[in-house]
Amino acid sequence: QVQLQESGPGLVKPSETLSLTCAVSGYSISSGYYWGWIRQPPGKGLEWIGSIYHSGSTYYNPSLKSRVTISVDTSKNQFSLKLSSVTAADTAVYYCARQGMVRGVIMNAWFDPWGQGTLVTVSS
Amino acid sequence: QSALTQPASVSGSPGQSITISCTGTSSDVGSYNLVSWYQQHPGKAPKLMIYEGSKRPSGVSNRFSGSKSGNTASLTISGLQAEDEADYYCCSYAGSSTYVVFGGGTKLTVL
Secondary structure, eight states: OEEEEEOOOSEETTTTTTEEEEEESSOOOGSEEEEEEEOOTTSOOOEEEEEEETOOOOOOTTTTTTTEEEEETTTTTTTEEEEEEEOOOOOOEEEEEEEEEEETTTEEEEEEEEEOOOOEEHHH | OSSBBBOOOOEEOOTTOEEEEEEHHHHHTTTOOOEEEEEEESSOOOEEEBTTTTBBTTTTTEEEEEEEEEEEEEEEEEEEGGGEEEEEEEEEEEHHOOOOOBBBBEEEEOO
């Protein structure tokens, strides 16, 4: 059974960098799939942040691309998110999830399973 | 403003069927059969209900079904039950520059 768990600071100051890690158990990241980050501001909808292929190729939401970095550490079976120059608008629950593929290579648009999510508040 | 358009709310009585629409464009929903649907209860992570337009993951009730016509995808829930009351989100692949877009979400109320 694949499980994902987000971890990282729950409070980040404006203009600083948000850093989160997603630990994966029950499946080796290096074996395949894409691995994604999705966020949800309080009371609002879901927003895809970006994804990383098991090989290390990255794909970002164009609206966040200039501030986002996603990386993978296969030795620890985890992947990470960094979001720079944060503002209050970046306050959200951040989820990590496994993302599907089409024909074993092309990115799909399904996410399963998801981590439980972690609330990150941007405030001084 | 979300890339995919969903109604803010829908409602139905137990036993009835409801349909939630998800309207995109020819660059996303219309071009790829890669629409997924998620159910989210308050305070919980989203749960995958439908993928690739109409496929159900193992363990998801066959009361949930998905379809697509043109630029609009739909989620139908038949035989409504109280536990179906939740927020529902659609998601689509949107090509090699935008990649993934979500709908704004629909709140389902079971009367």
